[in-house]
Amino acid sequence: MKTAIVTIGDEILIGQIVDTNSAWMAHKLTLAGFEVTETQSIGDNAKQIKDTIDCLSGRVDVILMTGGLGPTKDDITKKTLCEYFGTELAFDDSVLENIKNVISSFTSLNELTRNQAYVPKDCVVIQNKVGTAPITWFDYNGKVLVSMPGVPYEMRYVMENEILPRLQAKFDPEAYLKRVFIVRGYTESALAMHLEDFENNLPEGFGLAYLPSPGLVKLRLFVRGEHRLDELDEHVKKLQGLLGEAILAEKDLPAEKLLGQRLFEKGLTLGTAESCTGGNIAHMITSIPGSSNYFKGSVVSYANEEKINILHVAKESLDKFGAVSEAVAIEMAQGAQRILNVDCSIATTGIAGPAGGTEEKPVGTVWICTRYKDKCVAQKYQLGRYRESNIIRASNLGMVQLLDMLG
Amino acid sequence: MKTAIVTIGDEILIGQIVDTNSAWMAHKLTLAGFEVTETQSIGDNAKQIKDTIDCLSGRVDVILMTGGLGPTKDDITKKTLCEYFGTELAFDDSVLENIKNVISSFTSLNELTRNQAYVPKDCVVIQNKVGTAPITWFDYNGKVLVSMPGVPYEMRYVMENEILPRLQAKFDPEAYLKRVFIVRGYTESALAMHLEDFENNLPEGFGLAYLPSPGLVKLRLFVRGEHRLDELDEHVKKLQGLLGEAILAEKDLPAEKLLGQRLFEKGLTLGTAESCTGGNIAHMITSIPGSSNYFKGSVVSYANEEKINILHVAKESLDKFGAVSEAVAIEMAQGAQRILNVDCSIATTGIAGPAGGTEEKPVGTVWICTRYKDKCVAQKYQLGRYRESNIIRASNLGMVQLLDMLG
Numbered sequence: 020m021k022t023a024i025v026t027i028g029d030e031i032l033i034g035q036i037v038d039t040n041s042a043w044m045a046h047k048l049t050l051a052g053f054e055v056t057e058t059q060s061i062g063d064n065a066k067q068i069k070d071t072i073d074c075l076s077g078r079v080d081v082i083l084m085t086g087g088l089g090p091t092k093d094d095i096t097k098k099t100l101c102e103y104f105g106t107e108l109a110f111d112d113s114v115l116e117n118i119k120n121v122i123s124s125f126t127s128l129n130e131l132t133r134n135q136a137y138v139p140k141d142c143v144v145i146q147n148k149v150g151t152a153p154i155t156w157f158d159y160n161g162k163v164l165v166s167m168p169g170v171p172y173e174m175r176y177v178m179e180n181e182i183l184p185r186l187q188a189k190f191d192p193e194a195y196l197k198r199v200f201i202v203r204g205y206t207e208s209a210l211a212m213h214l215e216d217f218e219n220n221l222p223e224g225f226g227l228a229y230l231p232s233p234g235l236v237k238l239r240l241f242v243r244g245e246h247r248l249d250e251l252d253e254h255v256k257k258l259q260g261l262l263g264e265a266i267l268a269e270k271d272l273p274a275e276k277l278l279g280q281r282l283f284e285k286g287l288t289l290g291t292a293e294s295c296t297g298g299n300i301a302h303m304i305t306s307i308p309g310s311s312n313y314f315k316g317s318v319v320s321y322a323n324e325e326k327i328n329i330l331h332v333a334k335e336s337l338d339k340f341g342a343v344s345e346a347v348a349i350e351m352a353q354g355a356q357r358i359l360n361v362d363c364s365i366a367t368t369g370i371a372g373p374a375g376g377t378e379e380k381p382v383g384t385v386w387i388c389t390r391y392k393d394k395c396v397a398q399k400y401q402l403g404r405y406r407e408s409n410i411i412r413a414s415n416l417g418m419v420q421l422l423d424m425l426g
Numbered sequence: 427m428k429t430a431i432v433t434i435g436d437e438i439l440i441g442q443i444v445d446t447n448s449a450w451m452a453h454k455l456t457l458a459g460f461e462v463t464e465t466q467s468i469g470d471n472a473k474q475i476k477d478t479i480d481c482l483s484g485r486v487d488v489i490l491m492t493g494g495l496g497p498t499k500d501d502i503t504k505k506t507l508c509e510y511f512g513t514e515l516a517f518d519d520s521v522l523e524n525i526k527n528v529i530s531s532f533t534s535l536n537e538l539t540r541n542q543a544y545v546p547k548d549c550v551v552i553q554n555k556v557g558t559a560p561i562t563w564f565d566y567n568g569k570v571l572v573s574m575p576g577v578p579y580e581m582r583y584v585m586e587n588e589i590l591p592r593l594q595a596k597f598d599p600e601a602y603l604k605r606v607f608i609v610r611g612y613t614e615s616a617l618a619m620h621l622e623d624f625e626n627n628l629p630e631g632f633g634l635a636y637l638p639s640p641g642l643v644k645l646r647l648f649v650r651g652e653h654r655l656d657e658l659d660e661h662v663k664k665l666q667g668l669l670g671e672a673i674l675a676e677k678d679l680p681a682e683k684l685l686g687q688r689l690f691e692k693g694l695t696l697g698t699a700e701s702c703t704g705g706n707i708a709h710m711i712t713s714i715p716g717s718s719n720y721f722k723g724s725v726v727s728y729a730n731e732e733k734i735n736i737l738h739v740a741k742e743s744l745d746k747f748g749a750v751s752e753a754v755a756i757e758m759a760q761g762a763q764r765i766l767n768v769d770c771s772i773a774t775t776g777i778a779g780p781a782g783g784t785e786e787k788p789v790g791t792v793w794i795c796t797r798y799k800d801k802c803v804a805q806k807y808q809l810g811r812y813r814e815s816n817i818i819r820a821s822n823l824g825m826v827q828l829l830d831m832l833g
Binding site: 031032033034035036037038039041042043044045046047048049055056057058059060061062067074195206207208209211212218226227228229230231237239271291293296297298299300301302304305306308309310311314315316317318319320321322324325328329358359360371372373374375403404405406407408410 | 442704705729814
């Protein structure tokens with residue numbers, strides 16, 4: 020079942036907002052067995068909306084549109100759909116009832132909101148239980164077009180509770196089976212070369228996709244059809260054999276969630292001592308709700324003075340080896356473990372760039388030390404030239420290095 | 427100049443990643459005078475790529491494609507463009523040289539990476555100085571199609587340094603004149619109501635756009651055409667009169683850059699003590715190159731123990747008022763200033779959510795204390811229900827609060 024997602028709104032086209040609806044919808048649709056073949060963002064423009072429906076109707080079975088359903092003048096989706104399908108707007112009392120229920124709790128009904136109860140005559144109207152813009156569902160030539168609000172929480176509610184169940188009942192699509200592996204220690208190209216034979220010998224219908232993120236590669240093995248589950252499991256075993264220890268996890272989770280789960284399961288606490296990552300590891304870890312269960316704090320020691328005064332790094336180590344050195348990374352990790360009173364620590368010191376590099380220690384040189392109780396690993400990484408990417412990579416590598424120690 | 431953005435990659439269509447590239451590109455293109463009329467995401471599928479170029483070539487002047495340029499088998503954009511434009515791949519030594527320069531610092535050249543140096547014969551090849559996938563630029567029928575990598579930092583680098591300058595040189599779009607104001611103390615709707623008359627009386631062609639970011643609103647007044655500069659200045663003066671002190675800056679810069687510039691100009695140093703922001707202020711500040719000139723470090727005191735042991739917050743204050751309180755925020759800021767030995771400090775303590783709220787202190791309650799030498803401001807903010815947004819808002823508010831004190 021081929022599906023297209025269309026988001027309508029000028030604010031997307033001038034880059035004022037990031038369209039997060041499409042990814043959410045695509046994820047849910049994929050899991051429900053629908054194949055999303057394209058997504059589009061277009062303006063609040065009648066001709067463009069009609070042209071887009073024309074084009075897509077030749078290629079897909081289902082068109083899901085969000086946006087352009089607000090009560091103000093610039094929202095024209097409903098009117099345009101009437102023109103496209105040759106129908107007209109009519110007042111619907113049941114929609115008005117629903118609108119009154121929705122708004123009763125927080126505001127009174129004004130004229131613009133009341134006008135939301137005008138809906139196209141020849142379509143299925145689905146009540147929006149969390150907002151004032153009704154959902155309209157058009158069946159035409161064996162295809163379906165649904166128009167729904169673009170407000171993220173409204174869209175999510177109506178997709179999960181109204182639209183996905185109806186689409187599944189109507190089309191009964193084949194299940195999408197997938198397994199995700201988080202792989203460490205390979206670049207994307209090295210991993211692809213390692214898996215070349217495996218990939219070439221995958222049966223018809225199977226796919227292997229690579230999604231690199233700094234320091235890790237996310238690998239996705241997938242196929243459609245419930246009846247291919249055994250085959251999938253068989254190939255998962257082959258992959259496990261080929262990758263062995265390189266598999267960091269078989270879950271589709273970022274490093275900060277994997278580390279958080281591992282720490283929580285083991286009842287361990289964590290602290291960080293960050294120089295070149297500047298607090299980003301702490302930030303990534305605390306972006307996860309509930310992280311206060313295992314994360315106690317961090318010392319961002321951007322200046323040497325802070326490394327000495329707070330983390331108790333020896334001035335001699337700084338003088339002798341420099342801030343970016345194994346000795347300093349180790350002392351930072353020890354200091355963090357002691358003064359934060361934690362079971363595990365991650366320490367980073369490096370040259371994020373663009374300035375600060377030398378011949379001996381070019382931009383991208385990073386020492387990372389991780390401690391788990393009295394075990395200690397210190398490792399040097401040579402990253403790239405770009406500050407933003409170096410900060411993210413060093414953060415991921417630090418978390419992965421600790422995950423490795425935790426087993 | 428009508429422009430379309432096409433992002434290529436199955437990972438977008440299964441909802442594995444959110445496409446943030448399109449919004450970033452749309453924003454930059456708009457500012458450069460190009461009108462983005464649509465964005466599309468399509469799969470790594472040759473027919474779909476060709477059909478999309480066919481369709482778009484009838485509607486726009488410029489097609490910017492990202493993605494599908496990796497070294498692995500699922501990446502087919504380059505090959506498909508050859509088929510579409512009736513050319514073939516040829517090995518390019520200068521691209522290989524560039525690839526060697528890019529990777530030399532952190533890894534060795536393998537065969538798949540070497541193959542990145544195959545490029546279409548009949549196109550302009552632009553070196554990618556930050557990655558291994560070259561950029562290809564096709565001129566055809568007075569139109570332009572550019573294919574570039576989808577890795578966000580690579581895309582951003584090549585857009586800013588290579589593609590936008592060339593597009594501007596080629597098409598010379600009517601200058602897009604704009605003035606940006608960073609406005610504090612208003613919600614988006616309150617600001618819109620305050621500026622209603624001003625907005626209604628803007629001359630033909632002028633626009634006013636609101637971009638709310640957590641804790642601030644970015645206001646953009648714009649018009650096309652160099653000859654309207656005087657008119658623009660006249661309306662800028664009106665806006666300045668209407669907004670007065672609410673204007674935090676007249677530069678299109680994020681708070682961490684504004685604060686960094688101000689600190690640097692005044693020769694001041696900064697440290698942070700972060701609880702609910704979990705290191706995000708330190709991370710934002712250190713994301714700016716050169717921040718080591720003014721930023722000395724941070725204590726992320728996620729647990730009470732760290733507030734007491736490292737920042738020397740009084741246990742009595744924590745017991746009597748709780749961690750989220752004026753007293754604790756003040757003591758954290760004092761502690762940070764003293765132990766980090768800095769001129770200025772920002773301290774945050776609050777309930778980011780989703781758990782941890784009480785009737786008295788619901789999720790979103792945040793105390794922020796800022797110190798500048800012996801001056802001290804402590805303020806309570808009631809933010810929203812969403813963790814991610816609360817962390818960013820509190821971070822921005824902390825930096826703005828300190829900017830206010832610096833004058």
